[in-house]
Amino acid sequence: xxxxxxxxxxxxxxxxxxxxxxxAYENTxxxxxxxxxxxxxxxxxxLIAIRPDVSEKKEGRFTISFNKSAxxxxxxxxxxxxxxxxxxxxAASKGGSARQLTFGSGTQLTVLP
Amino acid sequence: DTAVSQTPKYLVTQMGNDKSIKCEQNLGHDxxxxxxxxxxxxxxxxxxxNNKELIINETVPNRFSPKSPDKAxxxxxINSLELGDSAVYFCASSQGYQAALYFGPGTRLLVL
Numbered sequence: 001x002x003x004x005x006x007x008x009x010x011x012x013x014x015x016x017x018x019x020x021x022x023x024a025y026e027n028t029x030x031x032x033x034x035x036x037x038x039x040x041x042x043x044x045x046x047l048i049a050i051r052p053d054v055s056e057k058k059e060g061r062f063t064i065s066f067n068k069s070a071x072x073x074x075x076x077x078x079x080x081x082x083x084x085x086x087x088x089x090x091a092a093s094k095g096g097s098a099r100q101l102t103f104g105s106g107t108q109l110t111v112l113p
Numbered sequence: 114d115t116a117v118s119q120t121p122k123y124l125v126t127q128m129g130n131d132k133s134i135k136c137e138q139n140l141g142h143d144x145x146x147x148x149x150x151x152x153x154x155x156x157x158x159x160x161x162x163n164n165k166e167l168i169i170n171e172t173v174p175n176r177f178s179p180k181s182p183d184k185a186x187x188x189x190x191i192n193s194l195e196l197g198d199s200a201v202y203f204c205a206s207s208q209g210y211q212a213a214l215y216f217g218p219g220t221r222l223l224v225l
Contacts, residue, residue, distance in 0.1 A: 042219070046214065099144065099161045
């Protein structure tokens with residue numbers, strides 16, 4: 001049972017373009033939605049996170065958009081750079097706890113120079 | 114300073130062997146985890162552990178066992194290794210019930 005569905009599986013974007021990765025969840029008890037970034041050969045690292053009391057959170061070129069009624073959230077990377085090429089994981093948690101974290105299946109982003 | 118470290122980085126072994134992976138965190142966190150990342154990069158939690166409670170993902174075979182000598186260390190022991198155990202194993206830590214996970218660099222296990 002996949003509680004967090006992520007799409008697309010892979011994404012190729014030109015430098016300067018906008019990268020958009022989408023996630024959908026089923027469990028309405030989820031109340032914390034982080035995104036993790038993983039470079040080849042490295043462990044995932046927390047990139048940005050949102051709680052359902054806000055519809056959008058922006059940190060630099062990275063923005064999370066959250067739609068509670070649709071049970072969907074997305075990551076937007078503005079002005080995508082080759083250095084953003086990595087695998088991105090969305091995740092969701094109940095009670096804001098890492099112990100209850102459920103990951104999506106990942107999106108491999110390639111930004112072409 | 115490395116926040117979460119793992120050894121070894123690579124581990125190649127024969128089927129049927131027993132092996133261990135070590136993990137140490139210097140963040141002062143009270144909860145540590147082991148995750149398995151398969152060839153499709155899917156991340157699956159195996160264990161979470163603090164000094165009070167060990168939570169085991171029910172799908173993890175009992176050949177896998179975490180051992181924590183102290184709050185800063187959580188080692189993973191694997192008995193009777195199987196081909197399907199080949200994966201990247203990540204240690205991670207968090208503080209209390211905060212949701213930010215800090216991952217180690219991973220141990221790439223190949224079972225021949």
